[in-house]
Amino acid sequence: MDSGGGTIAEMLGALEAIGSAGEPVTAGEIAAEFGGAREAAAERLDELVERGDAETKSVGGERVWWRSPDPEALGAARFRSLVDAVEEYAIFMLDPEGRVVTWNSGASAIKGYDEREIIGEHFSTFYTTEDVEAGVPERNLAAAAERGRTEDEGWRVRADGSRFWANIVLTAIRDDDGTLEGFAKVTRDMTERREREQRFRRERDQTRQLLKTSPVALAVRDAEGEVQLANERARELFGETGWGLDERAVPDAGGGSEAFPTARVRETGEPVSDELVPIESADGERRWLSVSAAPVFDADGGLERVIVAGEDVTDLKRRERELETELAEILGRVSDAFYALDEEFRFTHVNDRAQELLQRSESELLGERLWEVFPEAADDDDVWGSFHEAVDTQTATSYEVYFEPLDLWVEASVYPSETGVSVYFRDVSERIDRERALADSERRYRTLAENFPNGIVTLFDDDHRYTVAAGEAFDSLDLAPADVEGRTPTDVWNDETVAETIEETMDAALDGDEESIEITYAGREWVVYAVPVDREDGTVTSGMTMSLDITERKERERRLERFASVISHGLRNPLEIAQIYLDMARDDGDPGDFDQIERALDRMETIIRNLLTTSRGGQGVAATEAVAVAGVAEQAWQTVETPDATLVVGDETGSVVADADQLKTVLENLFRNAMEYGSPDAASADDAAGGATVRVGHLDDGFYVEDDGPGISPDKREEVFEYGYTSGSGTGIGLAVVRDIAEVHGWEVAATEGTDGGARFEIRGVTRPAADGGE
The missing domain is CATH 3.30.565.10 (Histidine kinase-like ATPase, C-terminal domain)
Structure with missing residues (x-):
């Protein structure tokens, strides 16, 4: 008896002793029977109600309980109904020898056996071969019989032979005389949990190793700023104290120690990231540290600790200064024109190529505003739109513009920086001329292409990319002109050999030669002519192909070849016969010869x-x-x-x-x-x-x-x-x-x-x- 509540078996006995089946009793009567507390007795009685062995209701403001009319049958039925409904667990009964007596849906789902095929089988069926040979099933039964209940985890085997990691609770069931009636066995598939735990252990070990070997200084400080944890790198930089950063911050760096990130995070509760801080290291050397710090709060929202990471970037800072010097030299040698503008769009740097294209010297440009040097740019929405978009969004932009005073088409890329913008640009007048020439060719030839009978006409550029495609023969293909334009033969024709052959003829046309080939595609035979498209100055920037469907013509040619063969072989024999009999007729005049x-x-x-x-x-x-x-x-x-x-x-x-x-x-x-x-x-x-x-x-x-x-x-x-x-x-x-x-x-x-x-x-x-x- 526990706190006057009694065990479940004692409660059932009390219900039978105090009131006959169906006669209600109060919690006080049960408590008096055991000499315990009324509340404990009520809790035990409610457990009987949950098991289906008792029923309850309120009468005159007081609750009463009574034994179910057929407690054994009703309790067993309700228990089986409850057990069958639990699919997350395999719940089944074993007889004293370990053979399966009952089987729930959860057992079928976890172990894979149907109830009809497993009832009567020994529960060692679920153990691995190694465990069976070692006698583990028998030892588990003996332990449960001796101790009443055992719990363990290990590998078990499903019906299909696969293994899973299981948690098993084995409970001995005895009658009122203590005779062993069997065992209740509850199995839960813990494979995923075990994998999570193993993964967690691996990650934990890796994290510990990472903290130990990390080149970044890591530390944890409590809400008062005391160092709770510091890794090797932190102690290496700052001595055995591990992380005396607040004290070692250089006073003139951003306002003194109060401005140091960890102190600010404790005060504001806001994280900081990659903040550059000059410090004095343990050996008194001035160094630069990139610091990130994040607060950790307790359940009530109060600051519990601050996690700090610091990376020594002194060498990087020195290299940055060196690169700034090298950059100035490099920018003067880049092949593209380059200039830099500050936040007010004043020229701060101009390389040699930019001076050449802009036809102004560096001395004429430095310090001048962009629109003062190029007034026409102030009226061009594309130009100013690109500059302002780069500054506002801090992303690179680009534009093309024609500078009439210089008779120059320029393609420019604008890159934002902390101090303004950098502009790379190049003379693309030749490309623009090629594109215009190609567009003119497209306009001239598109009408021809769209009305080309029994074939296909295409225009292509020097990248083998089709710019125009049309012709009546598209009606016999699974492609439309829109599927071809803007793509290359390799992208369009699903026959690698055909695509390669066509590109070879394109190359010949771009070299100024005319080429023709015969190919087979989509079950049809084609002759493809490739010719160059010349510009006025005689250069070739594009080409044209004309593809004719010659399937019927080739069939007629083959038919004529067959005719020739038949004529050659078919007429030769009767001619020879006629000649023979003609000679004979000349000799003897026999009518049969004729x-x-x-x-x-x-x-x-x-x-x-x-x-x-x-x-x-x-x-x-x-x-x-x-x-x-x-x-x-x-x-x-x-x-x-x-x-x-x-x-x-x-x-x-x-x-x-x-x-x-x-x-x-x-x-x-x-x-x-x-x-x-x-x-x-x-x-x-x-x-x-x-x-x-x-x-x-x-x-x-x-x-x-x-x-x-x-x-x-x-x-x-x-x-x-x-x-x-x-x-x-x-x-x-x-x-x-x-x-x-x-x-x-x-x-x-x-x-x-x-x-x-x-x-x-x-x-x-x-x-x-x-x-x-x-x-």
């Missing part, structure tokens, strides 16, 4: 017709109209040699919008392919065509042509459309012509497998006339 010559000539005619069709097809469709597929198919069939072959045209083929002649050529070539080859793998034309059936059928978005021959192997179905491709005696042009005509109509053609396993060619993407159910 038939062979005729067939060779027919083949050459077919090759020439296909070449003409392809060349015209590459230029586009001359005229389109509604064309019945069945009718054109019948006409095309009549022009192809089809021995023993059958044409079947479906009823649903309908009409398409096309150039009738070119559609006929498509069907002729597809029919001829079926007759002559059947497939690229057929052994001979006779094998392919004998008894063949060719079908023309309807597709939802087009039509198809298929045969019942051996078909085309899947690995050849793309290749068959290439110029010059043939597996037999063909020209290697027919299917290429089909592809080209389809492309200029906006169609797509593909080779696939036919219904009966033969070759099938599908033409899709066609437009049908409105009356035919199309557009």
